Amino acid sequence: MRKNIIAGNWKMNLDYNEGVSLFSEIVNMVKDERKGDQLVVICPPYIHLNSLAKLGGAEVKIGSQNISDNESGAFTGEISAKMVKSTGAEYVIIGHSERREYFAESDELLAAKTKKALEHHLNPIFCIGETLDERNNGSYYEVLKKQLLHGLFSLTEADFSKITIAYEPIWAIGTGLTATPEQAQDIHAFIRSEIEANYGFNVADDTSILYGGSCNPKNANELFSQKDIDGGLIGGASLKSRDFTDIIRVFNS
Numbered sequence: 321m322r323k324n325i326i327a328g329n330w331k332m333n334l335d336y337n338e339g340v341s342l343f344s345e346i347v348n349m350v351k352d353e354r355k356g357d358q359l360v361v362i363c364p365p366y367i368h369l370n371s372l373a374k375l376g377g378a379e380v381k382i383g384s385q386n387i388s389d390n391e392s393g394a395f396t397g398e399i400s401a402k403m404v405k406s407t408g409a410e411y412v413i414i415g416h417s418e419r420r421e422y423f424a425e426s427d428e429l430l431a432a433k434t435k436k437a438l439e440h441h442l443n444p445i446f447c448i449g450e451t452l453d454e455r456n457n458g459s460y461y462e463v464l465k466k467q468l469l470h471g472l473f474s475l476t477e478a479d480f481s482k483i484t485i486a487y488e489p490i491w492a493i494g495t496g497l498t499a500t501p502e503q504a505q506d507i508h509a510f511i512r513s514e515i516e517a518n519y520g521f522n523v524a525d526d527t528s529i530l531y532g533g534s535c536n537p538k539n540a541n542e543l544f545s546q547k548d549i550d551g552g553l554i555g556g557a558s559l560k561s562r563d564f565t566d567i568i569r570v571f572n573s
């Protein structure tokens with residue numbers, strides 16, 4: 321059975337004290353809102369991983385926003401999967417469009433990062449999405465198919481079953497524009513059919529596919545009521561404890 325997941329991506333926001341304070345609020349509020357089988361994950365900057373993993377307990381899981389594709393060694397400024405795992409974090413976002421664009425992360429690099437995460441028992445939240453141009457010129461199915469093929473489809477079935485996918489249309493991220501529930505459902509169904517073609521019905525049916533891109537308490541209900549949308553990857557709204565928990569509440573209603 322696939323899981324319902326609400327994940328927050330704090331991006332490069334909040335210093336140490338601000339992070340602990342927001343996270344404590346979130347944990348307290350989530351305790352009352354979370355359903356037993358629902359997963360809540362917060363992905364803060366690296367500096368927060370260890371302290372938040374201790375504070376989160378069973379209520380809120382922790383993930384990093386990136387890892388190195390290397391195991392260890394002379395890679396100044398990088399953080400390895402093993403290091404992230406040692407903080408108590410259990411998830412990692414891989415292939416966010418900001419990393420693809422600003423840090424030139426290729427599908428091949430992201431495939432290597434995914435394998436490294438799995439080697440160290442971190443669960444990848446793997447992001448795919450198209451630009452506005454690709455949406456407008458109709459090439460988006462091909463773009464998404466290529467991201468899946470090169471980023472994920474060389475994994476074994478056992479490894480693929482540990483992947484969560486986040487569909488994040490780039491034109492909707494941080495812009496206030498949201499995919500309509502119909503647009504999002506259409507793509508989520510497409511992603512699931514691609515998974516089915518590669519790994520079979522059961523794996524496809526068990527894979528959680530999250531929507532991301534200007535998700536907020538107002539639009540969450542319609543998005544999450546689509547049959548192939550299993551939750552959200554939330555950016556801006558995860559920086560406000562009330563909005564984030566309202567999204568969880570909407571999801572449960």
Ligand code: PGA
Nearest residue numbers: 493494533534554555556
């Ligand atoms: P947003 O970001 O919710 O602020 O649009 C989503 C994301 O980038 O993961």
